[in-house]
Amino acid sequence: MLVLLIGDFNLPHRSANISPKFRKLLVPNKMQHVLCTGNLCSRETYDYLRTLSSDVHVVKGEFDDEMLKYPDTKVVTVGQFRIGVCHGHQIIPWGDSRMLELLARQLDVDILVTGNTYECSAVEKSGRFFVDPGSATGSFSVNKTGPVTPSFALLDVQADNVVTYLYRLIDDAVKVDRIIYKKSKST
Amino acid sequence: MNFWQESLRLARYDLPHADRPSGGLEIALKTEIMFFVQLVLRCLPYETRDWEISLSRSRNHYRILKETHLIDPHDTKFSQDPELNNPLTSIEQNPWNTFFEDNDLRDIIGKDVSRTFPEIEFFQNLNIRQTMADILLVYAKEHPFANYRQGMHEILAPLIFVINLDNEAFQHAKENDELKMLTVEEEDILNCLFCKEYLEQDSYNLFCAVMLEVSRWYEEPTHSETPKQHITKEPYMRVQDSVPSSRLMEDLVDIGNLLQETDPTLAKHLSSLDIPPQLYGMFVQSFFFHFKQMFLFRRWLRLLFGREIPLHDLLFLWDVLLIDRPISPLAKCIFVSLLVQIRHLLLTSDYGGCLQYLMRYPPIADIDSFVKLARHYRNPKKNAKPMMKSNNFSHITIAGSSHPNRTQRPQRPLVVSERKKDDLESPPTILALAPVLQKMKNTIRDRSNTVSVPSSPRRSAEILTTPKKNDNWAKEVQMMEEQVSTLQTRLNEQDMMCCQISKALEICAEDVRNAKSNDQCESLAQHLLELSKTLVSIKTVPVVPSPPRNGKNNVDFKQRVCPSKFGIYLLSAKSTKWST
Numbered sequence: 001m002l003v004l005l006i007g008d009f010n011l012p013h014r015s016a017n018i019s020p021k022f023r024k025l026l027v028p029n030k031m032q033h034v035l036c037t038g039n040l041c042s043r044e045t046y047d048y049l050r051t052l053s054s055d056v057h058v059v060k061g062e063f064d065d066e067m068l069k070y071p072d073t074k075v076v077t078v079g080q081f082r083i084g085v086c087h088g089h090q091i092i093p094w095g096d097s098r099m100l101e102l103l104a105r106q107l108d109v110d111i112l113v114t115g116n117t118y119e120c121s122a123v124e125k126s127g128r129f130f131v132d133p134g135s136a137t138g139s140f141s142v143n144k145t146g147p148v149t150p151s152f153a154l155l156d157v158q159a160d161n162v163v164t165y166l167y168r169l170i171d172d173a174v175k176v177d178r179i180i181y182k183k184s185k186s187t
Numbered sequence: 188m189n190f191w192q193e194s195l196r197l198a199r200y201d202l203p204h205a206d207r208p209s210g211g212l213e214i215a216l217k218t219e220i221m222f223f224v225q226l227v228l229r230c231l232p233y234e235t236r237d238w239e240i241s242l243s244r245s246r247n248h249y250r251i252l253k254e255t256h257l258i259d260p261h262d263t264k265f266s267q268d269p270e271l272n273n274p275l276t277s278i279e280q281n282p283w284n285t286f287f288e289d290n291d292l293r294d295i296i297g298k299d300v301s302r303t304f305p306e307i308e309f310f311q312n313l314n315i316r317q318t319m320a321d322i323l324l325v326y327a328k329e330h331p332f333a334n335y336r337q338g339m340h341e342i343l344a345p346l347i348f349v350i351n352l353d354n355e356a357f358q359h360a361k362e363n364d365e366l367k368m369l370t371v372e373e374e375d376i377l378n379c380l381f382c383k384e385y386l387e388q389d390s391y392n393l394f395c396a397v398m399l400e401v402s403r404w405y406e407e408p409t410h411s412e413t414p415k416q417h418i419t420k421e422p423y424m425r426v427q428d429s430v431p432s433s434r435l436m437e438d439l440v441d442i443g444n445l446l447q448e449t450d451p452t453l454a455k456h457l458s459s460l461d462i463p464p465q466l467y468g469m470f471v472q473s474f475f476f477h478f479k480q481m482f483l484f485r486r487w488l489r490l491l492f493g494r495e496i497p498l499h500d501l502l503f504l505w506d507v508l509l510i511d512r513p514i515s516p517l518a519k520c521i522f523v524s525l526l527v528q529i530r531h532l533l534l535t536s537d538y539g540g541c542l543q544y545l546m547r548y549p550p551i552a553d554i555d556s557f558v559k560l561a562r563h564y565r566n567p568k569k570n571a572k573p574m575m576k577s578n579n580f581s582h583i584t585i586a587g588s589s590h591p592n593r594t595q596r597p598q599r600p601l602v603v604s605e606r607k608k609d610d611l612e613s614p615p616t617i618l619a620l621a622p623v624l625q626k627m628k629n630t631i632r633d634r635s636n637t638v639s640v641p642s643s644p645r646r647s648a649e650i651l652t653t654p655k656k657n658d659n660w661a662k663e664v665q666m667m668e669e670q671v672s673t674l675q676t677r678l679n680e681q682d683m684m685c686c687q688i689s690k691a692l693e694i695c696a697e698d699v700r701n702a703k704s705n706d707q708c709e710s711l712a713q714h715l716l717e718l719s720k721t722l723v724s725i726k727t728v729p730v731v732p733s734p735p736r737n738g739k740n741n742v743d744f745k746q747r748v749c750p751s752k753f754g755i756y757l758l759s760a761k762s763t764k765w766s767t
Binding site: 026154177 | 261269270273274275276277287290
């Protein structure tokens with residue numbers, strides 16, 4: 001079961017479009033779910049995600065329209081894993097690992113997906129897995145100096161483990177990383 | 188002799204000579220295990236000693252096929268470089284590409300498999316479904332020309348069912364110590380043959396063997412021809428007028444001709460209603476090439492009758508089919524006899540009614556006589572035509588629910604339709620009687636408001652034959668029915684006896700003639716021959732007052748006259764009752 005994690009588009013405010021390299025990778029009928037960490041900023045972006053999969057979950061980013069009533073957090077169960085999604089601007093200080101752990105415990109999830117840092121990462125901490133897909137467009141961020149690397153993540157959920165693929169666009173070429181997370185027996 | 192031992196022996200010696208239809212048939216029909224063994228025959232060598240090797244070879248073969256065709260991208264045999272092995276990249280070496288390509292096919296197969304025989308618990312098992320899906324997928328990948336077509340799952344289902352049944356039967360026998368009589372060697376072979384772990388492998392091999400026979404009906408018409416045909420199609424041209432484009436179509440045309448030969452009345456009736464055999468096998472006339480409809484006639488062939496006959500009888504029918512290889516001629520005959528079986532229903536219904544009966548074929552009550560009928564059509568000289576009674580439960584479907592035609596069947600005046608059919612010179616079967624009885628039963632049942640929806644065909648048979656209390660009518664009709672059948676049997680017995688005696692007499696006469704050649708002996712032989720002739724002609728005297736002299740015509744005449752006679756008798760009895 002493939003789950004696409006993507007977010008922080010900021011279209012059309014900070015970027016014009018998703019890189020064509022990424023668009024070539026993201027084709028329909030491959031992933032079953034799409035989890036978006038917010039900051040779509042336009043209806044068209046949402047429609048684009050809908051073309052990738054019929055099951056799209058979106059949480060609210062700070063620049064999303066209030067009228068759309070996206071929830072702050074959302075929990076999706078895929079296979080045996082509970083996956084929590086949150087944009088992350090509500091968590092202060094931003095990107096703090098202990099606050100993220102707190103949220104993961106609150107939501108009682110195995111995998112917590114957050115954005116807002118504009119940097120792609122996937123780490124395992126105290127039996128839980130924290131994924132940040134970064135920004136899909138590589139748009140400018142207030143808490144980062146220098147250029148932002150466009151990125152997204154893909155979870156391959158299997159019976160007892162999750163393989164995470166991190167897709168980064170470095171020097172106009174797609175780099176892929178893989179991180180494997182095994183669910184611990186106790187949880 | 189022990190059953191298992193016997194089956195081994197039979198598999199070795201008798202079944203390879205199954206061309207002798209009667210012998211092979213009897214043996215094979217003994218039990219379902221024969222089904223398995225004799226099917227395996229094609230996959231297994233003649234010598235039982237070699238079975239183990241060949242089995243392990245074929246099982247290994249499937250394992251390899253499965254490995255190559257069912258790709259799991261997580262497998263460690265693929266490159267572990269995430270740049271090459273990740274779900275999204277479209278590089279050639281990426282195992283995910285083939286994985287996604289198969290996904291569509293897997294979806295279709297999964298859907299079909301989950302719909303297989305919903306009434307049987309065995310097929311609700313998720314493992315079995317997975318197994319079936321895997322087998323079908325491997326087959327589709329291994330035979331790209333056949334690919335996967337809807338309906339293949341219904342061919343696989345009985346196979347896997349029977350293999351599983353055999354395995355369980357063997358396990359059971361093993362637990363009950365029924366295998367003591369076997370030698371160690373034999374037991375080893377059986378152990379190897381009935382191995383639960385190899386259910387999937389064995390099913391696949393059998394499936395391939397069966398598909399060899401059946402795949403011709405799954406072929407698509409060649410693509411180069413068909414578009415042209417669509418262009419040259421003239422307006423108002425009927426489907427049945429165009430040139431057959433695939434082997435399936437050719438076979439369907441053959442079936443139409445066969446039906447014309449065996450039962451012209453029925454063929455005429457169907458064609459007057461515009462239901463030619465190939466109509467539903469053809470593409471529904473539309474200009475969209477891929478928009479096609481697979482309908483009943485094609486369905487019958489494709490599923491090897493799996494939809495029209497309950498599973499238990501189906502296994503029996505398959506046994507018969509598979510013994511008579513290549514199966515297509517017999518399949519055609521079965522097709523025709525399916526039609527002939529319900530001819531009384533078809534002849535009395537209109538277009539919609541006919542379609543209903545064809546789409547939801549009424550269950551066959553006695554599969555044995557049905558098979559005999561089919562074999563009669565296959566080879567009229569060798570196999571005698573069985574005595575046909577009304578063999579279908581016309582009021583229910585296979586699923587056991589009330590047949591849609593039950594409620595909307597037109598109630599025509601009985602006598603008229605019956606007379607008409609008699610005038611049309613219906614073929615010599617007792618079937619002519621069937622509609623009368625059927626209708627009388629129905630009217631009685633309707634009148635007494637006892638129409639209940641039977642839950643199963645078997646129970647319904649009881650309901651059908653046991654009349655309701657205080658219902659003199661039903662009793663009377665049933666009694667007459669019984670009388671007819673007993674008379675028929677008595678007649679048959681007498682017939683047979685007469686034939687045998689006359690034959691014996693002829694032989695005797697021959698012997699006498701050969702032994703000595705004087706005049707006395709000659710006259711004696713003459714006398715004997717005459718005696719035999721009179722015997723042949725006498726045999727129908729009890730029923731028909733003035734039989735013709737010729738023995739051969741005699742039989743036909745008797746068969747034709749008796750039923751209708753009784754029919755008329757019944758009718759008159761009925762009409763008198765009505766008037767009172």
